[in-house]
Amino acid sequence: MIYTSVLTSLTNLDTLYLDSLLLDSPLGTHEETLKAYRILEGYVMQKKVRHLGISNVSLPKLERLYDECHVKPSIVQNRFWASNKWDVGVRRFCRDHGMVWQSFWTRNPQLLKTALVQRVAEGVLGNGDRKEEALNLLVLVLGRGWWEGGGVAILYGATREAAMKSDLEAAVRVGAVSIGERMEFSRLVGEDD
Numbered sequence: 001m002i003y004t005s006v007l008t009s010l011t012n013l014d015t016l017y018l019d020s021l022l023l024d025s026p027l028g029t030h031e032e033t034l035k036a037y038r039i040l041e042g043y044v045m046q047k048k049v050r051h052l053g054i055s056n057v058s059l060p061k062l063e064r065l066y067d068e069c070h071v072k073p074s075i076v077q078n079r080f081w082a083s084n085k086w087d088v089g090v091r092r093f094c095r096d097h098g099m100v101w102q103s104f105w106t107r108n109p110q111l112l113k114t115a116l117v118q119r120v121a122e123g124v125l126g127n128g129d130r131k132e133e134a135l136n137l138l139v140l141v142l143g144r145g146w147w148e149g150g151g152v153a154i155l156y157g158a159t160r161e162a163a164m165k166s167d168l169e170a171a172v173r174v175g176a177v178s179i180g181e182r183m184e185f186s187r188l189v190g191e192d193d
Protein backbone atom coordinates (compact mmCIF):
# COMPACT_ATOMS: atom_id res chain seq x y z
CA MET A 1 0.00 0.00 0.00
CA ILE A 2 2.81 2.41 0.88
CA TYR A 3 4.55 1.36 -2.35
CA THR A 4 1.43 2.17 -4.41
CA SER A 5 0.97 5.47 -2.61
CA VAL A 6 4.54 6.65 -3.32
CA LEU A 7 4.40 5.62 -6.98
CA THR A 8 1.02 7.30 -7.41
CA SER A 9 2.33 10.50 -5.85
CA LEU A 10 5.41 10.49 -8.09
CA THR A 11 3.22 10.02 -11.15
CA ASN A 12 0.55 12.53 -10.15
CA LEU A 13 3.08 15.18 -9.24
CA ASP A 14 5.17 14.37 -12.34
CA THR A 15 8.36 14.35 -10.33
CA LEU A 16 11.35 12.06 -9.78
CA TYR A 17 11.36 12.49 -6.01
CA LEU A 18 9.16 13.65 -3.14
CA ASP A 19 10.41 16.32 -0.74
CA SER A 20 8.91 14.51 2.22
CA LEU A 21 6.89 11.47 3.15
CA LEU A 22 5.13 11.06 6.47
CA LEU A 23 3.73 8.05 8.24
CA ASP A 24 0.21 9.22 9.15
CA SER A 25 0.39 7.71 12.63
CA PRO A 26 2.18 5.03 14.61
CA LEU A 27 0.73 1.55 14.11
CA GLY A 28 -0.64 -0.77 16.78
CA THR A 29 2.74 -1.86 18.08
CA HIS A 30 6.22 -0.39 17.95
CA GLU A 31 7.39 -3.32 15.82
CA GLU A 32 4.66 -2.61 13.24
CA THR A 33 5.55 1.08 13.20
CA LEU A 34 9.22 0.33 12.69
CA LYS A 35 8.42 -2.14 9.92
CA ALA A 36 6.36 0.48 8.07
CA TYR A 37 8.99 3.15 8.67
CA ARG A 38 11.69 0.84 7.27
CA ILE A 39 9.73 0.77 3.99
CA LEU A 40 9.80 4.58 3.95
CA GLU A 41 13.54 4.51 4.65
CA GLY A 42 13.94 2.37 1.53
CA TYR A 43 12.58 5.22 -0.58
CA VAL A 44 15.16 7.60 0.86
CA MET A 45 17.91 5.10 0.00
CA GLN A 46 16.52 4.96 -3.56
CA LYS A 47 16.50 8.79 -3.65
CA LYS A 48 12.79 8.83 -4.38
CA VAL A 49 12.11 10.67 -1.10
CA ARG A 50 14.28 13.30 0.61
CA HIS A 51 12.84 13.60 4.10
CA LEU A 52 10.76 11.36 6.34
CA GLY A 53 8.32 12.27 9.07
CA ILE A 54 5.58 10.99 11.30
CA SER A 55 2.24 12.37 12.38
CA ASN A 56 -0.04 11.92 15.40
CA VAL A 57 2.81 10.64 17.52
CA SER A 58 3.33 10.81 21.29
CA LEU A 59 6.70 11.65 22.82
CA PRO A 60 7.52 8.11 24.04
CA LYS A 61 6.69 6.63 20.62
CA LEU A 62 8.70 9.30 18.83
CA GLU A 63 11.71 8.81 21.11
CA ARG A 64 11.71 5.06 20.52
CA LEU A 65 11.32 5.39 16.78
CA TYR A 66 14.07 8.01 16.66
CA ASP A 67 16.45 5.74 18.56
CA GLU A 68 15.91 2.74 16.36
CA CYS A 69 15.46 4.13 12.85
CA HIS A 70 18.28 4.70 10.35
CA VAL A 71 16.89 7.75 8.55
CA LYS A 72 15.92 10.14 11.32
CA PRO A 73 12.59 11.89 10.87
CA SER A 74 12.86 15.50 9.72
CA ILE A 75 9.22 16.40 10.38
CA VAL A 76 6.71 15.70 13.11
CA GLN A 77 3.15 16.70 12.30
CA ASN A 78 0.87 16.89 15.34
CA ARG A 79 -2.32 18.47 16.54
CA PHE A 80 -1.96 21.77 18.37
CA TRP A 81 -4.42 21.72 21.25
CA ALA A 82 -4.69 22.00 25.01
CA SER A 83 -5.52 18.34 25.57
CA ASN A 84 -1.96 17.28 24.74
CA LYS A 85 -0.48 20.29 26.57
CA TRP A 86 0.08 21.92 23.20
CA ASP A 87 2.50 19.09 22.40
CA VAL A 88 5.22 20.84 24.36
CA GLY A 89 7.24 17.66 25.02
CA VAL A 90 7.29 16.70 21.36
CA ARG A 91 8.10 20.28 20.37
CA ARG A 92 11.11 20.26 22.71
CA PHE A 93 12.27 16.93 21.35
CA CYS A 94 12.02 18.28 17.79
CA ARG A 95 13.93 21.42 18.72
CA ASP A 96 16.69 19.40 20.39
CA HIS A 97 17.02 17.05 17.41
CA GLY A 98 16.80 19.56 14.55
CA MET A 99 13.35 18.49 13.35
CA VAL A 100 10.49 20.62 12.09
CA TRP A 101 7.44 20.53 14.32
CA GLN A 102 4.38 21.07 12.13
CA SER A 103 0.97 21.95 13.53
CA PHE A 104 -2.48 21.09 12.31
CA TRP A 105 -5.80 22.34 13.72
CA THR A 106 -3.82 25.48 14.40
CA ARG A 107 -6.82 27.80 14.47
CA ASN A 108 -7.62 27.00 18.07
CA PRO A 109 -10.76 28.83 19.31
CA GLN A 110 -9.38 28.99 22.86
CA LEU A 111 -6.23 30.79 21.66
CA LEU A 112 -8.09 33.00 19.18
CA LYS A 113 -10.03 34.45 22.14
CA THR A 114 -6.97 35.55 24.10
CA ALA A 115 -6.01 39.15 24.77
CA LEU A 116 -2.53 38.39 23.42
CA VAL A 117 -3.85 37.38 20.00
CA GLN A 118 -6.00 40.51 19.93
CA ARG A 119 -3.00 42.66 20.87
CA VAL A 120 -0.80 41.14 18.13
CA ALA A 121 -3.58 41.59 15.58
CA GLU A 122 -3.83 45.27 16.50
CA GLY A 123 -0.14 45.99 17.13
CA VAL A 124 1.63 43.92 14.50
CA LEU A 125 -1.02 43.72 11.79
CA GLY A 126 -2.77 47.02 12.51
CA ASN A 127 -6.21 45.40 12.46
CA GLY A 128 -7.91 43.82 15.46
CA ASP A 129 -10.07 41.71 13.16
CA ARG A 130 -7.07 39.75 11.88
CA LYS A 131 -6.93 37.35 14.80
CA GLU A 132 -6.48 34.26 12.59
CA GLU A 133 -3.38 35.77 11.03
CA ALA A 134 -2.08 36.95 14.42
CA LEU A 135 -2.37 33.44 15.85
CA ASN A 136 -0.40 32.10 12.88
CA LEU A 137 2.38 34.57 13.65
CA LEU A 138 2.51 33.52 17.28
CA VAL A 139 2.71 29.85 16.35
CA LEU A 140 5.48 30.54 13.85
CA VAL A 141 7.56 32.45 16.40
CA LEU A 142 7.62 29.39 18.63
CA GLY A 143 10.31 28.22 16.20
CA ARG A 144 12.45 31.27 16.87
CA GLY A 145 15.70 30.21 18.51
CA TRP A 146 15.79 26.67 17.12
CA TRP A 147 19.39 27.24 16.18
CA GLU A 148 20.20 23.63 15.41
CA GLY A 149 17.73 23.47 12.50
CA GLY A 150 14.12 22.44 12.42
CA GLY A 151 11.65 25.08 13.44
CA VAL A 152 7.92 25.39 13.60
CA ALA A 153 5.68 25.26 10.52
CA ILE A 154 1.93 25.39 10.06
CA LEU A 155 0.24 22.75 7.96
CA TYR A 156 -2.17 24.99 6.18
CA GLY A 157 -5.69 24.16 5.09
CA ALA A 158 -7.34 27.30 3.71
CA THR A 159 -9.27 26.94 0.45
CA ARG A 160 -10.24 30.56 -0.25
CA GLU A 161 -7.77 32.63 -2.21
CA ALA A 162 -8.56 35.71 -0.08
CA ALA A 163 -7.63 33.85 3.12
CA MET A 164 -4.40 32.56 1.57
CA LYS A 165 -3.39 36.04 0.42
CA SER A 166 -4.22 37.55 3.79
CA ASP A 167 -2.31 34.86 5.70
CA LEU A 168 0.73 35.11 3.45
CA GLU A 169 0.79 38.87 3.60
CA ALA A 170 0.63 38.69 7.40
CA ALA A 171 3.27 35.96 7.69
CA VAL A 172 6.03 38.26 6.47
CA ARG A 173 5.41 40.33 9.62
CA VAL A 174 6.61 37.48 11.84
CA GLY A 175 9.77 39.39 12.74
CA ALA A 176 7.64 42.17 14.23
CA VAL A 177 6.33 39.96 17.05
CA SER A 178 8.21 41.12 20.12
CA ILE A 179 10.25 38.91 22.44
CA GLY A 180 7.74 39.71 25.21
CA GLU A 181 4.81 38.57 23.06
CA ARG A 182 6.72 35.44 22.08
CA MET A 183 7.43 34.63 25.73
CA GLU A 184 3.81 35.26 26.73
CA PHE A 185 2.62 32.91 23.99
CA SER A 186 5.21 30.28 24.91
CA ARG A 187 3.88 30.29 28.47
CA LEU A 188 0.29 30.03 27.22
CA VAL A 189 1.19 26.90 25.28
CA GLY A 190 3.06 25.10 27.97
CA GLU A 191 6.67 26.29 27.91
CA ASP A 192 8.17 27.68 31.06
CA ASP A 193 11.57 28.74 29.73
Ligand SMILES: NC(=O)c1ccc[n+]([C@@H]2O[C@H](COP(=O)([O-])OP(=O)(O)OC[C@H]3O[C@@H](n4cnc5c(N)ncnc54)[C@H](OP(=O)(O)O)[C@@H]3O)[C@@H](O)[C@H]2O)c1
Pocket: 024, 055, 056, 077, 103, 104, 105, 106, 107, 132, 133, 155, 156, 157, 158, 159, 160, 161, 163, 164, 166, 167
Ligand atom coordinates in the same frame (compact mmCIF):
# COMPACT_ATOMS: atom_id res chain seq x y z
N1 LIG B 1 -1.84 14.56 10.06
C1 LIG B 1 -3.11 14.51 10.38
O1 LIG B 1 -3.59 13.57 11.03
C2 LIG B 1 -4.00 15.64 10.02
C3 LIG B 1 -5.17 15.86 10.74
C4 LIG B 1 -5.97 16.96 10.42
C5 LIG B 1 -5.63 17.75 9.34
N2 LIG B 1 -4.51 17.47 8.63
C6 LIG B 1 -4.16 18.30 7.48
O2 LIG B 1 -3.77 19.57 7.94
C7 LIG B 1 -4.05 20.55 6.94
C8 LIG B 1 -4.67 21.74 7.61
O3 LIG B 1 -5.91 21.34 8.13
P1 LIG B 1 -6.48 22.06 9.42
O4 LIG B 1 -7.70 21.32 9.80
O5 LIG B 1 -5.37 22.25 10.39
O6 LIG B 1 -6.92 23.43 8.80
P2 LIG B 1 -6.57 24.91 9.24
O7 LIG B 1 -5.50 25.42 8.37
O8 LIG B 1 -6.42 25.02 10.71
O9 LIG B 1 -7.93 25.60 8.92
C9 LIG B 1 -8.40 25.74 7.65
C10 LIG B 1 -9.61 26.65 7.79
O10 LIG B 1 -9.14 27.92 8.19
C11 LIG B 1 -9.76 28.91 7.43
N3 LIG B 1 -8.85 30.06 7.36
C12 LIG B 1 -7.54 30.05 7.02
N4 LIG B 1 -7.03 31.30 7.05
C13 LIG B 1 -8.04 32.12 7.43
C14 LIG B 1 -8.16 33.51 7.65
N5 LIG B 1 -7.11 34.34 7.50
N6 LIG B 1 -9.34 33.99 8.07
C15 LIG B 1 -10.40 33.18 8.24
N7 LIG B 1 -10.37 31.84 8.04
C16 LIG B 1 -9.20 31.33 7.64
C17 LIG B 1 -10.00 28.23 6.11
O11 LIG B 1 -11.05 28.85 5.46
P3 LIG B 1 -11.30 28.65 3.88
O12 LIG B 1 -11.11 27.19 3.55
O13 LIG B 1 -12.69 29.08 3.71
O14 LIG B 1 -10.31 29.46 3.14
C18 LIG B 1 -10.35 26.80 6.53
O15 LIG B 1 -11.74 26.72 6.84
C19 LIG B 1 -4.93 19.86 5.89
O16 LIG B 1 -4.12 19.61 4.77
C20 LIG B 1 -5.32 18.56 6.55
O17 LIG B 1 -5.42 17.50 5.62
C21 LIG B 1 -3.68 16.47 8.96
